[in-house]
Amino acid sequence: MKYYSTRDAAVRMDAAEAIKMGLSRDGGLLTPCGIPQIDRAFLESLVNVRYQERAAKVMGLYLTDYTYEELSGFAENAYGPEKFDCDAVAPVRTVDETTHCLELWHGPTSAFKDMALQMLPQLLSAALRKTGESKTVCILVATSGDTGKAAMEGFADVPQTKILVFYPKDGVSKVQETQMVTQDGANVGVCAVEGNFDDAQAGVKRIFSDEAIRATLADRGYFLSSANSINWGRILPQVVYYISAYCDLVRDGKLSMGDKVNFCVPTGNFGDILAAYYAKRMGLPVGKLICASNCNDVLTDFLRTGVYDKNRPFHTTMSPSMDILVSSNLERLLFDLSGENDAEVKGYMDALAKTGKYEVSDAIKAALADQFWGGFCGEAGTSAAIAKYYKENGYLIDTHTAVAASVMEQYRKATGDKTVTVFVSTASPYKFCDHVLRAIGETPAGDGVELLDQLHETTGTAIPRRLAALKGKARRFDLTCEKPGMDSVVLEFLK
Known part of the structure; x- marks a missing residue:
């Protein structure tokens, strides 16, 4: 299968080249030239197998220049017990008869980004071999909180790679910041940016498109790639867990094969819900895709009106990974819904830039209204939901969840839809x-990692072992x- 740019469909390359490149040189996002279709028999073949096998089979439909044996080995490495604290990898927890929760935080950094970023380094390393690349790749990352740590965890000390992460100063949680600034690995670097995530993301995209910087780095033996969800190697592993969740619900008798399911996804950069959209496009029986935003509600307004307008106040919230006003992966959705009309998409992106x-x-x-429903939740509503699930269901959830x-x-009340969700x-x-402690009626006794023990003692839930290991870890x-100044930081890191 070939991949092309959302802004120039004449650009064509194999999957390995697309994963190695990360972002098309025209600023567009690399996207598969077709969406492979799955049927009932394919889904039935996945119902009673491990997550690792599901991942290899689904990814193999898109990565035709990788062998099944390669992908199977990568999946075993990415999702094995030394990385994930749950055999199911991405377990589905039942709340009630029609409500279930897909838990994506059982990996090494306790966030859903692990689902892709334990796989991407292996896909990229293989891509370097397949394309005969001799230069060292520098993974350039902008993070709103979780991507940075998950990317560094995946790429730390991987041969022929370096990784540099930019995060918004004062725009991530204390635990997220501690995870990043204490990261081990001789090939990693971290820098805080004065500004918000959109500023960091715009800076990274600008550096990618700067021919002078690329030429300088090439002379030094480096080239740039991305671990953000602008890289197709980030989106594809995320498609897997929607298909896996469906298979788990069928296996456990919560759904009959062929029944539709809705997915409600908290998202800022639109990558996670885009993966659900691709699963639906492949033939997974999905009803509505419910896009959940915090009070940075640009996606909610877009899905309701068809107007994307980032000209609004930026809010720093208790769900920082969603504090985003420029949702990069929306470009891939527009490309698909426009019938792969690269000129139309380029026009939208040029207007956004100007x-x-x-x-x-x-x-x-019309397509957006048919397939999506958008809603947002403010700070008070977020705290109320944490309290409700803890008190009524004995289920502790984070701010994004x-x-x-x-x-x-909100969607159920507005529509009356009783579809399993x-x-x-x-x-x-x-x-x-x-924030979780406050939501359940406790007063935090401190700040940052020292609160891990308080939350454990209050709720009796287990502290993820790698978060527990942060206590007392030295800042690097x-x-x-x-x-x-982001350009200078990159050039200094790769001198």
Whole structure:
């Protein structure tokens, strides 16, 4: 299968080249030239197998220049017991007869990004071999909280790679920051950016498109790639867990094969819910895709009106991984819904760059209304959802998961839809101890990692072992830069 750019469909390359490149040089996102279709027999073949086998079979449909044996080995390495604390890898927890929660935080950094970022380094290392690449790849990452740590955990000390992470200063939780600035590995670097996630993401995209920087780095023996969800190697492993969740529900008698299921996904950059969309496009029996935002509600407005307008206040919230106003992966959805019309998509993206706003066609508006429903949840609603699930269900959830739970209820009240629904849990509550403690009626006794024990003692839930190991760990990185200084940080890191 070939891959092309959302802004120039004449650009064509194999999967290995697309994963190695990360972002198309024209600024577009690399996307498969076709969506492989799955049928009932394919799904039935996955019902009673391990997550690792599901991953290899689903990914093999897209990565035709990788062998099944390669992908199977990668899946065993990525999702084995030394990395994940749960044999199911991405277990589905039942809340009630029509409500289930897909837990994606059982990996090494206790966030859903592990589902892709334990796989991506292996896909990329193989891509370097397959393309005969002699240069060292530098993974450049902008993070709103979880991607940075998960990427560093995946790429730490991987041969022929370096990784540099930018995160918004004061825009991530204390635990998230501690995870990043204490990261081990001789090939990793971390820098805080004065600004928000959108500033960091824009800086990374600018550096990718800067021909002078690329030429300088090439002379030094480096080239840039991405571990953000702009890289197809990030999106594809995420498609797997939606298909896996469906198979688990069928296996456990919660669904009959062929019955539809709704997914409610908390999202900021639109990558996680885009993966659910691709699963639906492949033939997974999905009803509505419910897009859950926090009070940075640009996606909610877009799905309801067809107008994307980032010209609004930016809010720093208790669900920081969703504090985003420029949702990069929306570009892939627009490309698909436009019938792969690269000129139309380029027009939208040019308008966004120039005015911060664009309006999609009536055809795309109709498709959005048919397949998606958007809602948002403010800070009070997030706390209320945490309290509700803990008190009524004995189920402790984090701030991002709470946004999804709240928006799911909004959708049900607005539509009366009784379809079985899975809301997605993207992080352990232990990554946001202070907010979770307050939500369940406790007063945090401190800040950061010292709250892990308080949340454990209050709730009796287990502290993820790698988060527990953060206590007392030495800080390695203290670098901070202004937005225009990101270029210099990259050049210094790769001197």
